[in-house]
Amino acid sequence: MCYKRYLLKGETVSKSFAEELEILKARGLHRKMRRIAGSQGSRVVVDGKDSLLLCSNNYLGLAGHPRLAEAAISAVERYGTSSGASRLVSGNMELHALLEERIARFKGTGAALVFNSGYAANSGIIPALAGKGDMVFSDRLNHASIVDGCLLSRATMVRYPHNDIAALRRLLERHQTAGRRLIVTDGVFSMDGDLARLRELVELKREFGALLMVDDAHGTGVLGATGRGSAEVQGVLESVDIHMGTLGKALGSFGAYAAASEEIVDYLANHARSFIFSTSLPPAVLAASLAAIDLIDSPEGAALRQQLDRNTVFFREGLSAAGFDTMGSETQIVPLFVGGAEQTMAFTARLLEEGVFAQGIRPPTVPAGTCRLRCTLMATHTEDDLAGALERMARIGRELEVV
């Protein structure tokens, strides 16, 4: 697999950084960070311009919630700013244990282990569970951190077509091993907003004696009546072997977790290199995560989820009515299909001129020719906000001949 996917067939890699940057620019694939002033809310100041934010994973607005801020501030006052070491040395503080107990209770598992980020979790968990002689079956649209975890693991990686259960079954039949078999999937696909077919995956993992790991970065806190995520929606919370989730998206904090049996969690703490060889999360972040889970479990959390649902339906139906292709989205992640990279970035730029920030997504994040605006809803958007954005999107979409 060549990570320089912007190179054309037969093109060789240049030795010069400048030349390669020029190629990126010429192909509309050069990325630049936009600067956000102030705090993260449903409106932000982007490169100096007040804009409606339509591409944040702060789905419930918890990143700006006073309860999280208060928890973080009092944790700093009580525990300081750093853990000072990795968990297995001297960085295992009370708050790490409290958060892990809280997560295990939240997900209904025997135990949980906190990681420093979702990226660190996936690149640590997969190589801990699977190595040489083992096999990992991974959905082709899985997040890059899962792909990297598979590559680091040195297990045989078998990528199956997106959500294609029949194809996965054939691959499981064909690829037998004396070692372990792990099926891994995003719960909500991060660039498409559709759901993994978890019920069928549970049947397959039982039939073939495999383990099932679900990365619920975008489902945690948001999906299901109580916010337990994509496995709750599909009624299979108890059948997933490893629940991975992140704390930096809907939960408004930072970090990630694996929730699983006590045995698997103990195993991960002894094998996951991103857990073992990294300074543990600081007190402020842990306290904010604890406050966030309490909020998710409260009536306020339920009301935020309902508002997010209403916003999602309103926005997705508005895009469809304007003639846009929302690519089968079933969640608060609503892609707007464009196709080419340059047209996509022109769309983003025009929207920003009119005060709407919806980031364009290009290769290598998505396959070439499937560039899109990845719109994400927040519970804190108002209907007026969204109606205004829809009007601009429809007008600019026509102008750029997307519809």
Ligand SMILES: *Cc1c(COP(=O)(O)O)cnc(C)c1O
């Ligand atoms: C964001 C994301 C991650 C990485 O999580 P971070 O905490 O941001 O490192 C992993 N998996 C999926 C599906 C994601 O969307």
